[in-house]
Amino acid sequence: MKNYINASVLILLIAVVSQSCSRKKDTFINRAWHSVGTEYNILYNGEIALQQGLESVNNAYTENFWELLPVERFEAKTDEVRLGNEAENSDFERAEEKAAKAIQRHSMTINGKEKNPQIDEAYLLLGKSRYYDQRFVPALAAFNNILNKYPTSDKINQVKVWREKTNLRLGSPELAIKNLKRHLRVEEVEGQDLADISAVLADAYLAIKEKDSALRYIDTAAVATKINAQKARYNFIKGQLYNEFGKTDSANMAFDEIIDMHRKIPRAFYINAHLAKSDNFDAETGNKVEFLEYLTDMEENRENRPFLDKIYNRIARFHQSQSRDSLAEVYYNKSLASNKKLNNDNVLSAKNYLILGDMYFDRTEYKTAGAYYDSTLTNMVEKTKPYRVVAKKRKNLDDVILYEGIARSTDSILGLIKMPKDEQVAFFNNYIKELKIKDSLQAEVLKNKTQGKASNSKLGGFAGQSQRQANLPGLPQSSGDGDFYFYNPTTVEYGKLEFFKLWGERLPTDNWRLSSSRKNLATEAIKTKGGNEVVTQLELYEPEFYISKLPTTQIEIDSIAKERNFAYYQLGLIYKENFKEYQLAKSKLEDLLESNPEERLIIPAKYNLVKIYELLGWQDEYEIAKNKLIADHPESRYAEILRNPNSQLAKDENDPQNVYEKLYKQFENQEYVSVVAQAEENIKRFEGDGFVPKFEILKASAIGRLQGVDAYKDAVNYVALTYPNSEEGKRAKEILDNAIPLMQNKEFFPDDEGDSFHVVYQFNSSDKEGIKSFNEELGKMLEILPYKNLTLSTDVYDADTTFVVVHGLKYITSALGFGPTLQDYKKKGTKGITKKYITISSANYAIVQRHKNLTEYINPE
Incomplete structure (x- = not known):
């Protein structure tokens, strides 16, 4: 039973x-x-998967407190809109699968109504998983499905928030604003729903650059939300926006709200709120002692160790604002060191490197500044405006480094030359003292390293002389005493090096200390493979060695002075034009004029000084310098410009750019002989001007058209070597490396392999009238001949020869028969042309023009 x-x-x-x-x-x-079953099984597991996916996304995301924080801790990919159903994150994929399973297996649609109250939750989970996987179009479909099928859902506020977040990601902020504002008018929303809606509205207004409206809604969101992490984020954004509007007091109140939450929020928000508030400190009215103590407390707080890089940066900026540059530099370097250990914050590194670069630039230590700017660029995002600004500054610095180096070295040499002999000896004795200290320190380091290696060798040699060492070929084996000098190859090499440094190479003879025992005594100096002089340590410690290297002839001294003066002039222009450092520019140009410069630099230097005085607002100095230049050099173009700054002569005839443009038109008209002559004249006329390299490269091109590839190569090489830092010099280097090699071929191609042919008539270049009348007659005949698409050109071959060329003949037979046709064709007033001609393929014509080897083409061996 x-x-x-x-x-x-x-x-x-x-x-x-x-x-x-x-x-x-x-x-x-x-x-x-x-x-x-839907709520406690499928959706529960789906929510767990969604949270795991969110955790992985958040862990990969780094807050950038240097810029306006995003309203949502989420980085959307703006370069593509994914439309497919394939997920990239396995956790989000699993959450989506759970949501789909809940809908497929537990949906109860009866008479058009859903009877399972958890299905709207399933669709919401489906949309969220797609949203976070950045498949916004499928996510939007899921949210719209809830709004269409479940308008009475208790999740309707959340769904509308998520739909408008998705519209925002799809690039429709205006639509998101319209829908959410309408929802706020129709429904009474409060609590977390109000916070979420306000946050999305703020995000949308930020997207359309209406920051005042965004500020109103982010303030509402910060008050309404009960989630501390969101409250900290929204208040930080509020503070950032108030700072942008210049309302520092309101910004500080927002940052104080974050600080008051302290341990309830992520430490990063707490520290960055302190730092952001400290940026609003007014050094003129605030208590500097208390402020420094405040920063010091932040530095010494052990809990702040993960953020020391930013704290050090803030302390450095404070010291720099108080003109304590040496202390600021220490803290900038501490910030860099901490950043490498802790966070690898590229923005912070770029800021530190840039400021240090500017500090060294202001001290005129340009080589070091350049190194810091290089490091700045490696930490910046390419193709952005800040990157381009620093890159331009770094590029301009190349010239500064070059010419400052020249100026310093030449100044030093000229200063030493002017010293009496006893002062020269004293100067080099001081240098030798420093050299000996440096050498002794290096020797001590090398000795310590050698002893360390010897100790390692000894430890490995005992207990049977280390089998590893015993098996190494080429090493002397010890009989048991590991300390013997010659048993250690490292100490042997060290001893050889020290002997060579002190004595040089000596013959193995008696009295080897005598100078006569030096090897290669027949030569003045021993040369290494690279051609550098080998100098012994004894020579380096003698003042006479250095004094003997100083130039003594007047030609050498004048050459150094000339190089120094040109460097001063270039530095003056660079500081004035590229860096707007008018005081530095003035100093260099004034130093130039006091250094007895050559005539070509005097007038442009004076003119640039006049313009600098004007830019500095020094009206008295401007008038004096202007009147003096006009009085001393009345015939110069600079005097004319100062007398009549608006005159056509000042603008046109004397302006290098206009002169260059006129000369370039002559180049286009194939007036190459005139271009070469005028370019040489203008190079002398505008010596020291930035346009000189342009005239040089134009002259090189004209020489190439007249004399061929070899002459062109030499001319371009001169530009590359003489003006290496100008745009024209760099372009010349590219021509040498890339274009010239392609032009070197002199071998003619077989004529029957060509696909285009020319008929060429030769004229003496001086026969202008003959060339003109021939062109007219040939042009008439081309109009009535049965050939199609034929054209004429007049091409300069060299200084004495000009070609009249018929283009457009496709076959060699057509080219060969063209001449006889012209001789016999006499219609419509034409006389026929009996002048001798040359038939040539287009490829061979290019070779003839490049290498000027027409004779070789006509009479091959």
Whole structure:
């Protein structure tokens, strides 16, 4: 009987379960079965997967407190809109699968209505998983499905927030604003829903650059939210926006709200709120002692160690604002060191390197400044405006480094030359003292390293002389005493090096200390393979060695002075034009004029000084310098410009750019001989001007057209070597490396391989009238000949020869028959042309023009 009852109960339960599994019957048991199964099984696991995915996304995301924080801690990919259903994150994929499973297996749509109250949750999970996987179009479809099918859902506020977030990611901020503002008008929203809606509205207004409206809504979101992490984020954004509007007091209040939350929020927000508030400190009215103590407390707080890089940077900026540059530099370097260990914050590194570069630039230590600017660029995002600004500054610095180096070295040499002999000896004795200290320190370091290696060798040699060393070929083996000097190859090499440094190479003879025992005594100096002089340490410690290297002839001295003066002039122009450092420019140009410069530099230097005085607002100095230049050099173009700054002569005839443009038109007209002559004249006329390299490269091109590739190569090489830092010099280097090699081929191609041919008539270049009349006659004949698409050109071959060329003949037979046709064709007033001609393919014509080897083409060996 008992078994019967158990069996009956089991059957009844199975029947109930079977009935409850049905999604077509609207009964309490069915609804409860599917609702509970959806919520506590499928959706529960789906939410866990979603949170795991969010955690991985958040861990990969780094807050950038240097810029306006995003309203949502989420980095959307703006370069593409993914439309497919394939997920990239496995956790989001699993969450999506769970949501889809809940909809497919537990949806109870009966008579057009959904009876399972958890299906809207399933669609919301589906949309969220797609949103975070950055498949915004499928996500939007899921959210819209809830709004269309479940308008009475208790999640309707959340769904509308998520839909408008998705519209925002799809580039429709105006639509998001319109929908959410309408929702706020229709529905009464409060609490976290109000915070979420306000945050999305703020985000949308930021997207359309309406920051005042964004500030109003982010303030509402910060007040309404109960989530501390969101409250900290929204208040930080509020503070940043107030700072942009110049309302520092309101910004500080927002940052104080974050600081007051302290341990309730992520430490990064707490520290960056302190730092952002400190940036609003007014050094003129604030208590500097208290402020420094405040920063010091932040530095010494052990909990702040992960943020020391930013704290050091803030302390450095404070010291720099108080003109304590040496202390500021220490803290900038500490910030760099901490950043490398802690965070690898590229923005912070770029800021530190840039400031240090500017500090060294202001001290005129340009080589070091250049190194810091290089490091700045490696930490910046390319193709951005800040990157381009620093890159331009760094590029301009190349010239400064070059010419400052020249100026310093030449100044030093000229200063030493002017010293009496006893002062020269004293100067080099001081230098030798420093050299000896440096050499002794280096020797000590090398000795310590050698002893360390020797100790390692000794430890490995005992207990049977280390099998490893015993098996190494080429090493002398010890009989047991690991300390013997010659058993250690490292100490042997060290001893050889020290001997060579002190004595040089000596012959193995008696009295080897005498100078006569030096090897290669027949030569003045021993040369290494690279051609450098080998100098012994004894020579380096003698003042006479250095004094003997000083130039003594007047030609050498004048050459150094000339090089120094040109460097001063270039530095003056660079500081004036590229860096707007007018005081530095003035100093260099004034030093130039006091250094007895050559005539070509005097007038432009004076003119640039006049312009600098004008830019500095020094009206008295400007008038004096201007009148003096006009009085001393009345015929110069600079005097004319100062007398009549608006005159056509000042603008046109004397302006290098206009002169260059006129000369370039002559180049285009193939007046190459005139271009070369005028370019040489203008190079002398505008010596020291930035346009000189342009005239040089134009002259090189004209020489190439007249004399061929070899002459062109020499001319371009001169530009590359003489003006290496100008745009023209760099372009000349590219021509040498890339274009010239392609032009070197002098071998002619077989004529029957060509696909285009020319008929060429030769004229003496001086026969202008003959060339003109021939062109006219040939032009008339081309109009009535049965050939199609033929054109004429007049090409300069060299200084004495000009070609009239017929282009457009496709076959060699057509080219060969063209001349006889012209001789016999006499129609419509034409006389026929009997002048001799040359038939040549277009490829061979290019070779003839490049190498000026027409004779070789006509009379091949």
